[in-house]
Amino acid sequence: MNSANHTSVKQALNEKGGFQIWWRLLRPHTLTASFVPVFIGTMFAIQEHTLHVGLFIAMLLASMLIQAATNMFNEYYDFVRGLDNDQSVGIGGTIVRDGVKPKTVLNLALTFFGIAILLGVYICVASSWWIAVIGSVCMLFGYLYTGGPYPIAYTPFGEIFSGFLMGTVIICISYYIQSLEFTASVVLISLPIAIFIGGIMMSNNIRDLDGDKENGRKTLAILLGRENAIIFLAIMFTVSFVLTAIYIFAGLLPLWSLISFLSIVIAVDVIRKFRGKTKPLEMLPAMVATGKTNTIYGFLLGLSLLISNFV
Numbered sequence: 001m002n003s004a005n006h007t008s009v010k011q012a013l014n015e016k017g018g019f020q021i022w023w024r025l026l027r028p029h030t031l032t033a034s035f036v037p038v039f040i041g042t043m044f045a046i047q048e049h050t051l052h053v054g055l056f057i058a059m060l061l062a063s064m065l066i067q068a069a070t071n072m073f074n075e076y077y078d079f080v081r082g083l084d085n086d087q088s089v090g091i092g093g094t095i096v097r098d099g100v101k102p103k104t105v106l107n108l109a110l111t112f113f114g115i116a117i118l119l120g121v122y123i124c125v126a127s128s129w130w131i132a133v134i135g136s137v138c139m140l141f142g143y144l145y146t147g148g149p150y151p152i153a154y155t156p157f158g159e160i161f162s163g164f165l166m167g168t169v170i171i172c173i174s175y176y177i178q179s180l181e182f183t184a185s186v187v188l189i190s191l192p193i194a195i196f197i198g199g200i201m202m203s204n205n206i207r208d209l210d211g212d213k214e215n216g217r218k219t220l221a222i223l224l225g226r227e228n229a230i231i232f233l234a235i236m237f238t239v240s241f242v243l244t245a246i247y248i249f250a251g252l253l254p255l256w257s258l259i260s261f262l263s264i265v266i267a268v269d270v271i272r273k274f275r276g277k278t279k280p281l282e283m284l285p286a287m288v289a290t291g292k293t294n295t296i297y298g299f300l301l302g303l304s305l306l307i308s309n310f311v
Helices: 001-011 020-027 032-045 053-080 102-126 130-144 160-178 184-207 209-214 220-224 226-248 255-273 280-308
Strands: none
Touching: 001 102, 020 053, 020 255, 032 053, 032 160, 032 184, 053 102, 053 209, 102 130, 130 160, 130 220, 160 184, 184 209, 184 220, 184 226, 184 280, 209 220, 220 226, 226 255, 226 280, 255 280
């Protein structure tokens, strides 16, 4: 790779030095996948229980730290396996473009895990030690997602694992530590969010389809093919909104949750941005829009639950 191409990629991605190197390493656009479930699970719980602010903040920080650490493991192991280079998009680029030592990235990921564990101890003391077991499993899968001998991200099951662990499990934990009870209702309301989070992974894999295929990955996007994968992503969005409508009609969600349908506009824009694109840089706006869909839908849904407590 010559320096001209290296520079052009950095310019196209608008990558700058200094603090932004470390900010990009966190992949901040993915952190909404950890904020939204905690917010929704907590807001659903306080419909019938009092908000424990300390537990909410601890859960939010722990969830975001685990997500950020998972991103760093991804950065590290993809580099070690030779899958990332200085033309790769959708990564922090900290190693391949900014020259940060791989070991530094790995140690930072482990540090984030360590802080998340300390926060987890506080959460367990205030709620139940069963949370430690569930949290440990989540952290293990966060590592195995791109680490270990058989990385989950390289298989057709990446969307399922990411959606279930970062969506359903986190929502249920956030609900439980506030209410100290578990209901089928919280599982049901977690499903649209789990699908949206899986959609973020699907969007990522659509963008990286050609490179992943060359490197021997077997993602769902590769198995379906680009056009079918885009259709499948549209179906995922549709199912999430249909489930939301059913829950509102059934009284599981308040009527205020209709405001979450404002995010349909962005979901439609995601599909439009993917259509006819084949280059990773061309599809980057669609990837970003997928994260926005999850963020806006989740925030509005959580907000509707909060509003219903006062109206």
